[in-house]
Amino acid sequence: MKIMLDFEECLKDSPRFRATIEEVEGDVCELESKLDKLVKLCIGMIDAGKAYNTANKQFVNGIRELAQQSTKDEVIESSLTKFAESLQEMIKYHTILFDQAQRSIKCQLQTFVKEDLRKFKEAKKQFDKVSEEKEAALIKNAQAPRNKQHEVEEATNSLIATRKFFRHIVLDYVLQINVLQSKRRSEILKAMLSFMYAHLTFFHQGYDLFSELQPLMKLLVGQLDQLVVDGAKEKRDMEQKHSTIQQKDFSNDDTKLEYNVDADNGIAMEGYLFKRASNAFKTWNRRWFSIQNNQLVYQKKFKDNPTVVVEDLRLCTVKHCEDIERRFCFEVVSPTKSCMMQADSEKLRQAWIKAVQNSIATAFRDDAEKLEKRRSTSTGSLDSGGEPKEKTLKGESALQRVLAIGGNTTCCDCGQPDPRWASINLGITLCIQCSGIHRSLGVHFSKVRSLTLDTWEPELLKLMCELGNGVINHIYEARREELGARKPHPGDPRHEIEAYIRAKYVERRFVRRPSDEELKMKVVNLSTRVKRLSNGNSEILSPRPPQPNPKARPSSASSVKSSDSGIQNSTDGSREMLANTASTNSMHDTESAAPKPTASLCKEMVVFCEPKEYSPGLQLFWASCSCSLPDMAEALAHGAEVNWINTEDDKRTPLIMAVHGGSLVTCEFLLQNGANVNQMDTNGRGPLHHATILGHTGQVCLFLKRGANQNAADIDDQTPLTIAVEAANADIVTLLRLAKMNEEMREAEGPYNPSGDETYQDIFQDFTQMASHDPEKLNRFQTYDSQKQ
Numbered sequence: 001m002k003i004m005l006d007f008e009e010c011l012k013d014s015p016r017f018r019a020t021i022e023e024v025e026g027d028v029c030e031l032e033s034k035l036d037k038l039v040k041l042c043i044g045m046i047d048a049g050k051a052y053n054t055a056n057k058q059f060v061n062g063i064r065e066l067a068q069q070s071t072k073d074e075v076i077e078s079s080l081t082k083f084a085e086s087l088q089e090m091i092k093y094h095t096i097l098f099d100q101a102q103r104s105i106k107c108q109l110q111t112f113v114k115e116d117l118r119k120f121k122e123a124k125k126q127f128d129k130v131s132e133e134k135e136a137a138l139i140k141n142a143q144a145p146r147n148k149q150h151e152v153e154e155a156t157n158s159l160i161a162t163r164k165f166f167r168h169i170v171l172d173y174v175l176q177i178n179v180l181q182s183k184r185r186s187e188i189l190k191a192m193l194s195f196m197y198a199h200l201t202f203f204h205q206g207y208d209l210f211s212e213l214q215p216l217m218k219l220l221v222g223q224l225d226q227l228v229v230d231g232a233k234e235k236r237d238m239e240q241k242h243s244t245i246q247q248k249d250f251s252n253d254d255t256k257l258e259y260n261v262d263a264d265n266g267i268a269m270e271g272y273l274f275k276r277a278s279n280a281f282k283t284w285n286r287r288w289f290s291i292q293n294n295q296l297v298y299q300k301k302f303k304d305n306p307t308v309v310v311e312d313l314r315l316c317t318v319k320h321c322e323d324i325e326r327r328f329c330f331e332v333v334s335p336t337k338s339c340m341m342q343a344d345s346e347k348l349r350q351a352w353i354k355a356v357q358n359s360i361a362t363a364f365r366d367d368a369e370k371l372e373k374r375r376s377t378s379t380g381s382l383d384s385g386g387e388p389k390e391k392t393l394k395g396e397s398a399l400q401r402v403l404a405i406g407g408n409t410t411c412c413d414c415g416q417p418d419p420r421w422a423s424i425n426l427g428i429t430l431c432i433q434c435s436g437i438h439r440s441l442g443v444h445f446s447k448v449r450s451l452t453l454d455t456w457e458p459e460l461l462k463l464m465c466e467l468g469n470g471v472i473n474h475i476y477e478a479r480r481e482e483l484g485a486r487k488p489h490p491g492d493p494r495h496e497i498e499a500y501i502r503a504k505y506v507e508r509r510f511v512r513r514p515s516d517e518e519l520k521m522k523v524v525n526l527s528t529r530v531k532r533l534s535n536g537n538s539e540i541l542s543p544r545p546p547q548p549n550p551k552a553r554p555s556s557a558s559s560v561k562s563s564d565s566g567i568q569n570s571t572d573g574s575r576e577m578l579a580n581t582a583s584t585n586s587m588h589d590t591e592s593a594a595p596k597p598t599a600s601l602c603k604e605m606v607v608f609c610e611p612k613e614y615s616p617g618l619q620l621f622w623a624s625c626s627c628s629l630p631d632m633a634e635a636l637a638h639g640a641e642v643n644w645i646n647t648e649d650d651k652r653t654p655l656i657m658a659v660h661g662g663s664l665v666t667c668e669f670l671l672q673n674g675a676n677v678n679q680m681d682t683n684g685r686g687p688l689h690h691a692t693i694l695g696h697t698g699q700v701c702l703f704l705k706r707g708a709n710q711n712a713a714d715i716d717d718q719t720p721l722t723i724a725v726e727a728a729n730a731d732i733v734t735l736l737r738l739a740k741m742n743e744e745m746r747e748a749e750g751p752y753n754p755s756g757d758e759t760y761q762d763i764f765q766d767f768t769q770m771a772s773h774d775p776e777k778l779n780r781f782q783t784y785d786s787q788k789q
Contacts, residue, residue, distance in 0.1 A: 427467025617644030
């Protein structure tokens with residue numbers, strides 16, 4: 001409707017003008033009502049659209065969850081994922097449409113109503129007021145008496161002023177009406193046209209999106225027909241199998257259990273058994289037992305972590321139990337406890353007893369094979385007649401050795417295949433992204449090295465092969481699934497992977513803390529293993545020989561020189577020295593041929609007494625002596641201090657006990673994790689003293705390279721050099737003297753040669769290489785004894 005008012009007509013203020021004004025005012029009032037209604041309907045539509053989008057998002061999330069649950073079915077997973085992505089795009093298009101509706105309809109029309117119509121109403125109020133004033137002035141002018149001149153003049157002047165003001169107001173009012181009539185057309189059309197274009201864009205985008213999806217939908221239609229046919233065929237096959245099985249005789253239990261040491265999942269045997277509880281009620285509970293990794297474990301539910309009954313089957317025996325009321329019972333007895341179990345039949349009992357016995361035999365056989373393999377390994381030589389081999393490993397050789405360990409072919413933290421980096425103190429392989437995150441943690445948490453660019457010492461390479469991703473993840477991710485934590489994938493954002501790695505290694509959030517009973521069992525088993533490896537008899541539990549007075553000094557007048565070893569003994573005829581147990585050294589790869597102390601050396605036995613408190617530090621202490629790197633890594637993960645001091649055993653540290661164990665790799669692991677190479681025991685002896693006394697040349701070389709103080713003297717004023725001289729150990733004497741000369745040369749040359757002479761470094765590297773691969777070449781002790789004699 002187009003209504004235009006003439007300015008000349010408004011000055012006349014004729015009835016025609018008044019009628020037109022009334023018509024315009026009625027039209028504007030109706031327009032305001034319609035616009036208000038339209039804006040309210042638009043707001044309702046937008047709110048309903050947002051609610052629809054919210055519900056649609058929930059529906060799409062449901063599709064995604066269904067796709068994740070169907071990971072085993074690639075067709076369903078890929079199809080649902082694609083559908084969810086398309087529907088998510090449509091939600092985005094809907095959101096854009098509703099935003100455009102809000103901008104075009106709601107905002108523009110509300111602005112028109114609030115601004116332009118408000119101006120019209122204000123102009124109308126002013127026009128009505130001036131019209132009333134003009135009408136009053138006209139009436140007053142008409143009523144003025146002729147004989148009262150002053151009233152006539154007053155009425156006339158008032159009428160003139162009022163009429164003049166009325167003309168200004170009515171002109172402004174007519175202008176406002178004409179502008180409003182013109183603007184209403186453009187504003188309404190502009191808003192609706194913008195809204196319709198938004199719809200056009202929305203439907204075009206939807207059409208393009210589903211045009212791209214159409215080939216997949218057609219392909220699925222064809223696959224669906226085949227799936228229906230295959231489903232009908234599978235249903236017939238299953239019905240036939242069901243009918244065949246129903247015809248069998250189920251009156252007898254034909255359960256078959258077979259012991260398979262080469263099973264793919266590492267479980268040699270498994271099945272249900274009744275277990276008698278160790279409480280006062282002696283209740284019997286049915287549990288799922290299995291023999292795996294040389295351990296007997298059980299679990300109540302499949303998702304439960306296995307409970308270890310026997311940690312090392314080599315330390316236990318199995319026997320029949322005929323002296324209790326229940327039938328088909330047998331007992332597994334270990335040094336610390338016994339476990340009574342019951343099978344469902346005599347046949348199953350015999351099968352389990354045989355399986356346990358076979359596991360014990362297999363464990364001993366595997367140990368013998370490992371020992372033989374270690375003895376036969378040789379990668380370096382210092383013989384004058386032979387060519388020296390490569391001193392360190394670099395590039396592909398180190399990479400191939402490390403990746404051959406189970407679980408090392410993918411990144412330990414994100415699963416990225418083909419890793420090229422490693423954390424040498426944790427013993428794991430890493431991708432380049434995770435290695436950068438590990439570097440940011442600091443060397444006190446992780447020390448990163450390249451598997452292809454850096455050189456690898458033999459002891460470091462063996463450390464990596466002793467641990468690996470499987471062992472470390474078993475420790476540091478023990479509670480991950482229980483806590484519902486998601487392990488990162490290679491394509492995840494860096495901040496998510498970094499948060500997971502910090503939670504894993506810094507906060508140790510997923511480490512399972514052992515109970516007091518489990519910790520006690522672990523410590524007892526490790527100490528028992530040390531006892532068996534040391535002596536193999538009850539002498540290991542005998543009391544320690546009386547300790548000499550620490551303040552007593554050997555008298556030169558009363559000292560005698562042993563004809564066997566040349567060591568001067570104190571006045572009581574004995575000097576406290578550390579034992580070198582040949583059986584221990586023979587079980588490890590690095591010092592198996594270390595020279596034995598002569599008869600004049602007083603043996604100080606490795607003693608295990610009942611401690612006042614069981615702690616992760618005590619576990620690390622005995623694990624270091626037994627050379628079990630997984631147990632050592634587990635103890636550190638549980639919070640063990642690497643320099644923990646055993647106050648009940650002459651304040652010895654794990655590093656000193658690793659020297660007793662005779663393993664170079666164990667010492668390297670502790671040093672990589674921050675062990676103090678100069679920490680002394682009660683007798684003033686550090687790891688270098690102990691290694692010198694025991695004749696462990698490789699360990700002496702390792703400690704010297706790591707900055708051990710060779711000038712430190714024990715309570716008997718003996719330095720490592722004097723001990724080596726008295727023991728006539730030429731190799732260790734040579735190493736100590738070379739280290740002393742190298743130190744003096746380095747001090748003399750100052751900052752220009754901080755590492756010393758390269759020749760000395762090469763000699764030390766050769767000794768390390770030989771200690772790792774050819775320890776028998778260091779066994780020159782008897783040669784020097786015979787020369788002295």
